[in-house]
Amino acid sequence: xxxxxxxxxxxxxxxxxxxxxxxxxxLLGAAxxxxxxxxxxxxxxxxxxxxxxxxxxxxxxxVVESVLPSLTFVLAFTLTYDPDAGTGNLPLSLGLSVxxxxxxxxxxxxxxxxxxxxxxxxxxxxxxxxxALFTGxxxxxxxxxxxxxxxYGSAFLVSALIGWSLIGLAVGFxxxxxxxxxxxxxxxxxxxxxxxxxxxLFAARLAVQVPLYLSGxxxxxxxxxxxxxxxxxxxxxxxNWLAVRALYPTQKA
Numbered sequence: 001x002x003x004x005x006x007x008x009x010x011x012x013x014x015x016x017x018x019x020x021x022x023x024x025x026x027l028l029g030a031a032x033x034x035x036x037x038x039x040x041x042x043x044x045x046x047x048x049x050x051x052x053x054x055x056x057x058x059x060x061x062x063v064v065e066s067v068l069p070s071l072t073f074v075l076a077f078t079l080t081y082d083p084d085a086g087t088g089n090l091p092l093s094l095g096l097s098v099x100x101x102x103x104x105x106x107x108x109x110x111x112x113x114x115x116x117x118x119x120x121x122x123x124x125x126x127x128x129x130x131x132a133l134f135t136g137x138x139x140x141x142x143x144x145x146x147x148x149x150x151x152y153g154s155a156f157l158v159s160a161l162i163g164w165s166l167i168g169l170a171v172g173f174x175x176x177x178x179x180x181x182x183x184x185x186x187x188x189x190x191x192x193x194x195x196x197x198x199x200x201l202f203a204a205r206l207a208v209q210v211p212l213y214l215s216g217x218x219x220x221x222x223x224x225x226x227x228x229x230x231x232x233x234x235x236x237x238x239x240n241w242l243a244v245r246a247l248y249p250t251q252k253a
Contacts, residue, residue, distance in 0.1 A: 033173030073097040074222030153202030160195035
């Protein structure tokens with residue numbers, strides 16, 4: 001009696017092609033989009049512009065955590081400034097600033113709040129304080145901020161000039177269109193100028209603050225840094241939010 005045979009299945013029929021590897025632009029867009037969404041900047045949201053800006057700033061806690069350590073450093077250094085010595089109490093000023101950053105981090109950990117903002121702020125504050133203590137120059141406490149402005153400003157400027165705006169990459173991921181926005185002249189133009197605007201903001205900070213650093217005017221430098229921080233960041237976020245919502249008027253979650 002002949003044996004029943006089961007038809008052999010071709011190995012190729014069981015194999016499905018692996019999904020394509022994500023491109024560098026897709027990975028970058030996902031990272032930027034994820035960061036924007038975490039900060040409350042999702043164009044699909046129905047939140048008001050004011051609420052979006054406030055959320056991006058971190059609310060009252062975010063404002064306090066970003067402003068108070070720097071403000072305390074400037075006030076302490078100014079109040080302890082000795083005209084004869086030509087300097088203030090640098091260790092005390094830096095110690096108070098770092099101490100506040102530590103307190104904010106501990107509070108977030110104790111209350112089980114997202115610790116990311118406080119930890120990043122603590123790392124930046126400690127690094128700046130360590131540099132200033134090492135050199136003995138209070139104005140060197142602001143060097144890490146200069147480096148940050150150079151890096152961010154350069155990234156936005158280059159991305160705009162080569163046609164891969166960082167704003168466009170983030171929005172493309174959030175709106176589920178990937179890099180398709182590059183085929184739309186209007187979107188490309190808007191994302192180009194938004195990236196240029198951010199680059200201009202970082203450049204303006206450097207243009208104003210670096211001369212004050214070179215002059216050694218710590219009080220003026222610290223004051224200007226605070227003024228050019230959140231007070232300029234907030235309207236920039238609002239402009240970006242309104243521009244992106246205008247590009248995608250009918251797409252809502």
